[in-house]
Amino acid sequence: MTPAAAVNDSGRGRGRTPRAAVVVFPGSNGDRDLLEALNLSGFSARLHPAHMALPADVDLVGLPGGFSYGDYWRAGMLASRARAVQSLPAWLAAGGLVIGVCNGFQILVEAGILPGALSYNQPPRFVHRWIEVEVTPAALRNQSPWFGQARVGDRLRMPIAHAEGRYVHPQGDDVIATRVPLVYCENPNGSLADTAAVLDDSGRVLGIMPHPERACEAVLGSDDGAALFQSARQFLTSQESA
């Protein structure tokens, strides 16, 4: 049962528009992009300030890209201490979905909600590029709500824009086999085993380095990213009607 269902509001049941909150940290710059992408994919999304605990009435929480608190220290480190992020484990226990994009992914890793770490790119520079990622068997392994519409081997085109996106983990192989749903077709940052995204144990928390929210309309270069948000919406609405 999702948190929204738990509060038992009037919108429960088939066809209800799932609700989403995009957390805005000081220094976030992808908050509006993520908000627009969620709304475009059938969510009712709103912005939520990082200094407040997460609201119980939403089904999905998005942590956007950007440079939270300036990221003058390790990216995401300060943001992982914000009240919204500190309240995330309790919020998750009620059954919602979480996506952290780019800086949001870094924050999830720093908060210990996703395994591993994101280190400086190799070569060590900020890189923006349109790239392709491929869906792996791990995406479908736990029936992750983020990949309901995906098939293994699908290629998704979206932009990357980060300086600290090289995924590292001490027990590489195990994690890769079970937790990495997307790999780069051409590794842009030295990431371990081409890792582009990581799932938590439940498959409900997705950290992703590329920007699916910037790939939701063909006229902007690609609409492949929309599949993730649509899968999430489909999962949430079908869960309620089940």
Add this chain to the structure above:
Amino acid sequence: MTIATREHDAQPAHSSAGADLDARRLDRDEHDEGSAARLAEAMGLLPHEYQTIRSALERIPTHEELAVFSGMWSEHCSYKSTRHLLATLPKEGRGVLAGPGSHAGVVDVGEGWAVAFKIESHNHPSAVEPYQGAATGVGGILRDVIAQGARPCALLDFLCFGNAQSPQTARIQRGVVAGIAGYGNAIGIPNIGGRTQHHPGYEGNPLVNALAAGLIRPHAQRTARAHGTGNVVLLVGAATGRDGILGAAFASEALGSQEQNRTRRSHIQVGDPFAGKLLMEAVLSFPAELGPVAVQDLGACGIACATFEMAALGGVGMDVDLSSVPLREADMTALEIFLSESQERFALVVQPEHVPAALEHFRSVGLTAAAIAVLTDSGRVRVRKEQSVCIDLPARLVAGGAPASRFAIAAALPPLPELPADHNTPHEPLLTTLQKLLAQCADAEPIYSQFDQTVGNRTVCGPGQASAAVLRLPDSMRGVALTLSGRGDLCAVDPYRGAQAALAEATRRLACVGAELLAITDGLNFASPRDPIEHRRIAEVIAGLGDGLRQLGVPVTGGNVSLYNESPRGPIPPTPMVGALGVVPDVRKVPRARLQAGHTLLVLGELSDEPGAAQYTRLRYGSDVGSPRCDLSAEQRVARLLCALIAADAVAGLSAVTQGGLVIALAKLCLRSDIGAALSLPASPRPHFQAFGEQPAQVLAWLDRQRVAALRQLADVHAVPYHVLGEVGGSDFQLVGHGALTMRELRTAWRGNAPDAARTSTQRSAGTHVS
């Protein structure tokens, strides 16, 4: 630390501004006429400028007042050497909502939206401290757009460096690119296009110009015009420190040697994109019910410029209390506070009853905010610190009162350097020239891939994707196109035609995405106006721009002039940069397709082998020779054809022929599409000029073979000549009669000898934080 250093003395005619600011305090009782005049001169004021001040004030100015004049009457703030020339440029045009004199020009783009846009230079700071110089240049131009009331939506950058192979260029280029990336990526404004040029004339004095554009509802514009006696001036954003004091005066001098430049670091500002982001959001979300009456960004000359300019514009006075300015360092003098160029600050004028709520609006997000001045009806800006008044000057004397400088100008330029007599004889195989030229027009991907190009979700075409950048308007399929053009190498031989060639290229680039040129912002970069020949070059560039703009029916809505761009090696080539804006009726129709096997390639516009100045002639002769080729009427015809082709979906793709000429454009297109082509050009006695001569008004078009007839028909209607070049396909770049290169050989040349920007480490700004 003193305000400025004393070691530097650029040239006798123009002594180091600010050098003696801390030398003696000239109290009104103590100093006499002679010492005040000497101090004025030491601060860079010319004798006739001092006389103007002296007779307007009817008393001896104080030390602090002279320092204010030194900054505010610097070239950077007053445009005293160029404003009579800039006055000749056309400023009126369809859709222009704000022109020169506003923070940024504003043009109506339809569907209830307008675009605010402006270009600005940060050349001198970037020469001394490339990372911070470039970063604060980005921050500064963004604040201009924000002050106008617009939400920034795009950045573009125009960079000119010295020899690609020199270690100094590598160092400066790495820093500049990292600085633009460091600020722009963090504040979250996409960088959607740029130019990077290398020429020995920029060795030691790089040009770093940034263009910012923002979206605004036409009625939501803000102004710097302060009014309403009793209204209060708020200073908001970061606290004020000692960085960048008298940067404006520094920017108005020639650069010294690398060693001398190192001593000028106290003039350099330090950027903090995080504070910039907080401030941008706070200023843009400032509640309408609180005003503001006026808004001004703080840039050159800091609080001094903001107070004097706002008061002068509104015809009011201000009583400023520097004791209330939030400081980073406790023991700053009045002058240091007043002239500090600390970044990430704005001034807002609000009604007194709104002060508490307005201050809270900024403080609640961690920014500092303080009331620092009250509006009066005196027409004077009076400045005190702890009860002692140190400055009391008429606002309009300081802001706008600088007398025009009267530097000598040469009656004519030296004769154009003509092409050597052997230019009619081919000197080497065409494909050899292609490889050499391609290395000079190298792939800019290692640079622009360091910039976030898609944040904000509006980028339809970013760097390397089309001849101009295209952004989509909110909730619409209408778009705006932006592009930069300009060629110092062409202006070095013929400033008048070189400037027009920049307009021609802008027209051509915009037309390739279906946009008509609506307005430009001009970034004019020149050497010293005190040199009569350079002065003539400045006048010729502006005359060329003005005549060209009138012919095209296009206005200038604002821009920037940067003078004294010279290093011990000499002056830079005169370098006008044109930032062009157009409207794209439907972004879905912008042709973005890469070449595909089977496509037919054509060139639209006249094929010609007329000799002229081009990248090629510099390569062949080692210097800039010949005259640039330019034909604005032909550009207009081609542009109209392109817009018609796009509206009719008649082509698969379009690409402007620019620097390097026709065959370079073909090679780059094949490289970007990763496919070969078999092409032929008509026989010519001057095949190199046909291939690389940068002939005017040429555009590449490609499409399926069976659609060529329809294209021909439209071309005939628009009286544009065309020539079928050949077919796309294979893995060789073949020029019939000249041989072939494999795509691999071509790519090696393209990735050739540019400084290795890819090695750049992601440098972190060591900026101070707001609390």
